[in-house]
Amino acid sequence: MTIPLQNPPLYTRAAFATSDANAEAVRAVERWPAWPNGALALVGPEGCGKSHLATIWTERAGAAVWRPEIALADLAGRPILVEDADRAGDETLFHLINRATLDGGLLLTSRLRPTAWACALPDLRSRLNALTTAEIDEPDDALLIALLEAQFRERLRRPAPDLYEYLLKRMPRSVAAVRETVRLLDEAAGEQGRPLNRLLAREVLDAVEADLGDALDD
Structure with a gap:
């Protein structure tokens, strides 16, 4: 019988591997709370380390993680992380982006740049187009x-x-x-x-x- 031995994955800063492929994205995330308009979009291909880097920020910022079942009113006044933000819905994104500075920061992750996210609200489109974006490249x-x-x-x-x-x-x-x-x-x-x-x-x-x-x- 083979007993598989494995340590649980670590989502700490020390365990995050950095190279030219992600160094600029790391620097962008670490600039919080000095993000323009309080928000940052972190984008890159599947498995590139977005969630790991977002978890590091969440711990540092004391941020809440938004999920569809959580009322936005319950998150007021706290920095917020939204994973797969391109699927969050227009009303949710519009509200969160508008409140990003007041709430202390908003980190959005996605495989796509915000300019490519589908949205039906013209006011949201302008905000998505203006979002500061940090991109993780394909691994070197x-x-x-x-x-x-x-x-x-x-x-x-x-x-x-x-x-x-x-x-x-x-x-x-x-x-x-x-x-x-x-x-x-x-x-x-x-x-x-x-x-x-x-x-x-x-x-x-x-x-x-x-x-x-x-x-x-x-």
Whole structure:
């Protein structure tokens, strides 16, 4: 029997991997409470670290996290985080953006820039177009290696040092691919009782490479 060992993910500033791909977004978030008009939109592809960075800000600012079932009146006077803000609804966004300065700050996350969000209210459109936006780019090599290290560390694994460069050449270049690749290697090493090295990685990736790419494209 293989018992999977894994540390819970850490959403602290120390655990957040920084590179050229996200450094400007980090600086933008850390400028709070000096955001223009009290609001900032944090955008980037799925799994790029938006929620991690937003959680760091939420802890620092003492912010509330808005959800559809929460009445806006109950959040008055507090900084607010809205995840997937492009789905929050026109009335909600209009109200929150108007109150951002009074409430102490508003952080909105999305995969799309605010200028691309669908909205039917002309007054909201003008506000979305004017929002200050911080964008996280697709991960570069430095960020992918840092994410690989963090994922292996969460699973209490210490791979061979040369494994990281090898994986960069073989796996799809995305955060989702990092997570799935580490999961597959962790399971293979545990089931086979083998060290995490290039030989194991080649066998695993040769067996699943096509399926891995298809799954991440879905």
